[in-house]
Amino acid sequence: MVWRLETKRLLLRVPAPFDVPEIVALIGDFDVAKNLSRVPHPYGDADARGWIEKMAEARINGTEYAFAVTRKDDGAFLGSVGLHKRDGAVFEFGYWLGKPFWQQGYATEAARRLIAFAFMELGLGHVIAGYFHDNPASGHVLEKLGCQPDGSDQRNCLARGHSVYCHKVVLTRDGFWKKKAA
Numbered sequence: 743m744v745w746r747l748e749t750k751r752l753l754l755r756v757p758a759p760f761d762v763p764e765i766v767a768l769i770g771d772f773d774v775a776k777n778l779s780r781v782p783h784p785y786g787d788a789d790a791r792g793w794i795e796k797m798a799e800a801r802i803n804g805t806e807y808a809f810a811v812t813r814k815d816d817g818a819f820l821g822s823v824g825l826h827k828r829d830g831a832v833f834e835f836g837y838w839l840g841k842p843f844w845q846q847g848y849a850t851e852a853a854r855r856l857i858a859f860a861f862m863e864l865g866l867g868h869v870i871a872g873y874f875h876d877n878p879a880s881g882h883v884l885e886k887l888g889c890q891p892d893g894s895d896q897r898n899c900l901a902r903g904h905s906v907y908c909h910k911v912v913l914t915r916d917g918f919w920k921k922k923a924a
């Protein structure tokens with residue numbers, strides 16, 4: 743399996759202990775954490791170290807594939823994208839970037855590479871995702887990837903401390919490649 747994925751501007755690689763300070767600084771921002779379901783707030787070094795260790799184990803078990811998103815030209819750590827097995831079968835993907843890096847097309851670029859990895863390397867037929875009702879930017883990223891609406895549910899948000907209305911989407915292999923080619 744390949745653990746270094748490249749795009750025009752980005753290198754996606756396995757998260758490492760030296761990423762801890764950047765992870766804490768960027769995901770420790772409530773505006774980032776409140777849009778993710780499994781990220782506590784406040785967020786400290788121990789949380790980041792625990793996440794990196796858990797991801798290393800999950801990669802070996804084949805249950806979760808997390809990548810650090812870094813910028814090729816200066817090596818800056820921007821955020822993370824990943825896939826995790828949900829309900830034992832289907833893989834769900836997710837992504838986050840630190841606020842200084844928003845609105846530059848990085849999330850779409852990184853997520854496209856992650857999805858190509860899901861379909862080509864993991865051989866998946868479809869993947870799913872979800873975004874909170876008050877996160878239209880993420881909804882737009884998912885639309886750009888070729889995702890289709892697939893219902894809704896209430897999903898717990900650790901940072902907010904309560905459940906939040908969540909739009910669910912599905913992305914098929916065909917839907918992804920067609921959108922990418924368009």
Ligand SMILES: CC(C)(COP(=O)(O)OP(=O)(O)OC[C@H]1O[C@@H](n2cnc3c(N)ncnc32)[C@H](O)[C@@H]1OP(=O)(O)O)[C@@H](O)C(=O)NCCC(=O)NCCS
Nearest residue numbers: 774777838839844845846847848849850873878879880882
């Ligand atoms: C959501 C997030 C990943 C987007 O990252 P990004 O790098 O800014 O995304 P991109 O630049 O690739 O694309 C964002 C798109 O949303 C659009 N957008 C931004 N704010 C928007 C809003 N309020 N309403 C609708 N669209 C919006 C942008 O214009 C852009 O679309 P365009 O390329 O057609 O102009 C980033 O804001 C983030 O990390 N947020 C916190 C964590 C999070 O929400 N993760 C996703 C959980 S589902």
